[in-house]
Amino acid sequence: MIDDEYFLAALRLASGHDPIPAHVSAAARQAFALRVPHAVTACPAGYNAARGVRGAESPQTVRFVTDALTFDLEVTVGDGLIDVAGQVCPPPGEGCHVDIRTLHLTLTRRLASTGQFAATGLPPGWLSVVCHRPGHAPVQTSWVRVRP
Amino acid sequence: MPDPRQLAELLLAADSGDQSAWDELEARFGPRMWAVARACGLNEPDAADAVQGAWLRLLEHLHDIREPAGVGAWLATTTRREALLLIRKSRSAPAPFEVAHDPDPESAVLEADGNRLLWKTVSALKEPCRSLLTLVASDLGSRQVAVRLGLPIGSVGPTRARCLEKLRTLISLQETVQ
Numbered sequence: 001m002i003d004d005e006y007f008l009a010a011l012r013l014a015s016g017h018d019p020i021p022a023h024v025s026a027a028a029r030q031a032f033a034l035r036v037p038h039a040v041t042a043c044p045a046g047y048n049a050a051r052g053v054r055g056a057e058s059p060q061t062v063r064f065v066t067d068a069l070t071f072d073l074e075v076t077v078g079d080g081l082i083d084v085a086g087q088v089c090p091p092p093g094e095g096c097h098v099d100i101r102t103l104h105l106t107l108t109r110r111l112a113s114t115g116q117f118a119a120t121g122l123p124p125g126w127l128s129v130v131c132h133r134p135g136h137a138p139v140q141t142s143w144v145r146v147r148p
Numbered sequence: 149m150p151d152p153r154q155l156a157e158l159l160l161a162a163d164s165g166d167q168s169a170w171d172e173l174e175a176r177f178g179p180r181m182w183a184v185a186r187a188c189g190l191n192e193p194d195a196a197d198a199v200q201g202a203w204l205r206l207l208e209h210l211h212d213i214r215e216p217a218g219v220g221a222w223l224a225t226t227t228r229r230e231a232l233l234l235i236r237k238s239r240s241a242p243a244p245f246e247v248a249h250d251p252d253p254e255s256a257v258l259e260a261d262g263n264r265l266l267w268k269t270v271s272a273l274k275e276p277c278r279s280l281l282t283l284v285a286s287d288l289g290s291r292q293v294a295v296r297l298g299l300p301i302g303s304v305g306p307t308r309a310r311c312l313e314k315l316r317t318l319i320s321l322q323e324t325v326q
Contacts, residue, residue, distance in 0.1 A: 004309070005187045005228055006252070006254045006255050008284065009186070010183070010258050011266065011270070012183045013180055014285070017287055018182075018183070018186055019179065019182075021192065023196075024195075024196045024199055025175075027196070028200060028203045029171050031207060032162070032171075035165070103200070143204040
């Protein structure tokens with residue numbers, strides 16, 4: 001029965017009863033500002049919730065990989081906001097920074113020599129990190145949804 | 149069916165930074181993506197989240213969409229997968245990551261020509277299927293559908309499934325004949 005949704009969607013679409021809200025269309029159009037030209041996308045390679053722990057405070061670890069870089073992100077949701085602690089491996093070296101992006105807020109952090117970075121107080125929702133290295137194409141993680 | 153070359157041009161232009169091309173993609177495919185998310189049973193905030201997720205996936209894949217003519221189907225499939233991930237996640241377990249790489253063949257029913265065929269076929273169905281599918285398309289809940297059609301509430305789900313199965317069979321037959 002997995003394809004029933006498409007039939008129902010087609011019926012709903014044709015009925016015109018539940019049109020797409022204007023703010024949803026507007027958000028989709030605004031998302032174009034998040035495009036990173038020539039970026040390489042790091043794909044998710046693993047996902048772990050803290051073992052044996054459930055609840056808003058338990059960190060989740062997500063790994064993203066490309067041929068050149070690995071991103072490990074530890075995401076914690078508390079008080080309705082997101083904290084991100086991450087590491088880029090191998091450490092890209094001097095002069096590199098990351099953009100930690102949500103739909104409405106981007107924070108920039110210079111990478112430590114260890115490749116580590118952190119950001120706090122981000123709004124929940126879609127999240128992506130972009131690593132900028134002089135002389136290389138930017139590398140962005142795939143977008144991941146983080147919710148309380 | 150949209151002109152594939154036009155879609156290829158739109159994708160190319162968007163990949164080059166043309167906001168108006170992106171807006172045109174949204175105008176063309178946003179409504180059906182919304183319909184898919186809502187048909188999966190999501191409320192408005194979650195449907196908005198699923199639709200946004202699908203657009204973000206397209207941003208990631210702008211340069212490597214293999215078949216531009218299929219981008220509408222790809223977006224519909226991606227929306228559905230984002231919606232199902234949301235549903236799965238809300239039922240507890242952490243969701244594995246899934247990105248739609250190939251469109252589901254069934255999503256073709258969302259194309260404009262498919263829409264006309266679909267409603268023509270629905271109107272040819274016998275009762276209660278014709279009325280039931282019309283009511284379901286109007287976003288009425290099971291209780292209201294049951295009251296309007298004089299059915300026990302417990303039979304709305306199974307009846308809907310049978311009606312959709314009939315619809316699917318009829319459309320397959322028509323496609324075979326064409």
